[in-house]
Amino acid sequence: MSIITTKNVNLYYRDKQAINNVSMDIEKNEITALIGPSGCGKSTFLRILNRMNDTILNCKITGEVIFDQINLYDSKIDPMLIRKKIGMVFQKPNPFPLSIYDNIAYAPRYHGKKKRELDEIVENSLKQAALWDEVKDRLKKSALSLSGGQQQRLCIARTIALNPEVILLDEATSALDPISTFKIEDLLATLKKTFTVVIVTHNMQQASRIADKTAFFLLGDLIEYDTTEKIFTDPQNKKTLDYISGHFG
Amino acid sequence: MTKNRYEKQIRPGIITVRALIYSVTVAIISLVVAIIVYLTIKGLPYINWEFLSTAPSRLNDTYGIAPMIINTLYTVMLTLILSIPLGIGTAIYLQEYSRPGKIVSAFRGAIEILAGIPSIVYGLFGLAFFVNALNIGSGTGSLLSGALTCTLIVLPTMIRTTEEALLQVNPTYREAAYSLGASKLHIIRTILLPNALPGIVVAVILSIGRVVSESAALLYTAGVDYTMPTNYVKHMVEPGAGLTVQLYLYATEGGSPDWVPYAMATVLMILVFVINLSANLIAGLFKKKVSYR
Numbered sequence: 001m002s003i004i005t006t007k008n009v010n011l012y013y014r015d016k017q018a019i020n021n022v023s024m025d026i027e028k029n030e031i032t033a034l035i036g037p038s039g040c041g042k043s044t045f046l047r048i049l050n051r052m053n054d055t056i057l058n059c060k061i062t063g064e065v066i067f068d069q070i071n072l073y074d075s076k077i078d079p080m081l082i083r084k085k086i087g088m089v090f091q092k093p094n095p096f097p098l099s100i101y102d103n104i105a106y107a108p109r110y111h112g113k114k115k116r117e118l119d120e121i122v123e124n125s126l127k128q129a130a131l132w133d134e135v136k137d138r139l140k141k142s143a144l145s146l147s148g149g150q151q152q153r154l155c156i157a158r159t160i161a162l163n164p165e166v167i168l169l170d171e172a173t174s175a176l177d178p179i180s181t182f183k184i185e186d187l188l189a190t191l192k193k194t195f196t197v198v199i200v201t202h203n204m205q206q207a208s209r210i211a212d213k214t215a216f217f218l219l220g221d222l223i224e225y226d227t228t229e230k231i232f233t234d235p236q237n238k239k240t241l242d243y244i245s246g247h248f249g
Numbered sequence: 250m251t252k253n254r255y256e257k258q259i260r261p262g263i264i265t266v267r268a269l270i271y272s273v274t275v276a277i278i279s280l281v282v283a284i285i286v287y288l289t290i291k292g293l294p295y296i297n298w299e300f301l302s303t304a305p306s307r308l309n310d311t312y313g314i315a316p317m318i319i320n321t322l323y324t325v326m327l328t329l330i331l332s333i334p335l336g337i338g339t340a341i342y343l344q345e346y347s348r349p350g351k352i353v354s355a356f357r358g359a360i361e362i363l364a365g366i367p368s369i370v371y372g373l374f375g376l377a378f379f380v381n382a383l384n385i386g387s388g389t390g391s392l393l394s395g396a397l398t399c400t401l402i403v404l405p406t407m408i409r410t411t412e413e414a415l416l417q418v419n420p421t422y423r424e425a426a427y428s429l430g431a432s433k434l435h436i437i438r439t440i441l442l443p444n445a446l447p448g449i450v451v452a453v454i455l456s457i458g459r460v461v462s463e464s465a466a467l468l469y470t471a472g473v474d475y476t477m478p479t480n481y482v483k484h485m486v487e488p489g490a491g492l493t494v495q496l497y498l499y500a501t502e503g504g505s506p507d508w509v510p511y512a513m514a515t516v517l518m519i520l521v522f523v524i525n526l527s528a529n530l531i532a533g534l535f536k537k538k539v540s541y542r
Binding site for chain 2: 050052055057080081082083084087088090092094095096097106107110111155158159162
């Protein structure tokens, strides 16, 4: 069952078109990977899915993104409420300069959760992000005292605390060492039982390791989209074959 | 023995530059020390509790500066109360809400020009507008008129410095907060302002310094009365000379012993020092409370 469906999505920065007519279905409780060389539009496309491109000036989007039976780009939609349902984790870990606890509690607090519920949300989110055991004794310490890998898991926990339906990860492991990366990949495999996960990665091995479906982007076009196995073993498009076999990119 | 290729070499150019840098530093430091020592020698012996706590009296030929200290602090407080919300509000608008365009860049240009206008021009405007047209307080000026004029003087710096401070906040915090579905107002309140606070405190300190040292504009707008205020609320619309204005009058009009201006200058110096120190302390406390760094 698909949770997000895009229909003929185009994106323009001023006059330059960055995404060309992309239509795809993202399946619920699966990991979908977006791959492609730098500048192919995969991150831009990811940010379309929770309206993060709204904060960029001179950026125009046409087409439809259907989530929960509504079009996200309908003029009546409040992007804040969308981002509550479709959370995002960024390339560089970006915890707030607050305590570990306050980082996780930031969004639930804002979205009106009661004080007594917060402890539970913080604990559950950190557990789901596989960080609880490492930080349970120092929740009041600064989040910036954590290592890079821990900070990124904290950011995942912060997103989980929103109780979203979809989690978008924009090259979330590219700034991390292999062990931290492995931990996060492991984590994502567990998280997909509860959430739908969409990752952007320029690491093809990562996509082949963890993704159920893979989409290959090139110069703003969606070239090929299929199960990961099919993309990596029997791609239908020659450009895909060239990319996954390392001829360019 | 062959010369080691990696041995330290002393190049004459570097020595010249170093000598230049050191001598400039020494010159500046000795200048500051000279001013402080000179003022202290000429003024400090005359500073006592009586000088600090009484009003001057022509009848008894005594010189006290309590009313001037009160007037200066009063003007500083009023100015800050008026300028902090205005300045920070404008900076937030410019940085977070306004869309870049001709109007906004014209506005920024205007602020830049305002920051460079001599304060006596503001004084003249204050005299014409606050004192004569609006007639705030007495016909010779009032502390409120003075503070309003000072607000105009410090606002450009306050806006610019606060804007700079907001700009310095790590943009990834903003992005993270947006991705968590927080509204702009919430992000400003919980992320931007706490993190920009050190910069905002700098803006406030600069403004305090500007007001304490202001004399030309206040001479026009705040009047020259030096009696002790009786009612502190009503004092707002009464004329009153601050330390700098009275210092100017004593130094130029004569009639007072030579030591009076020096003693006042020393007090001014100490006052500025104390205000800066306490502003920094307050900022430090705030910073610890709201953010971890």
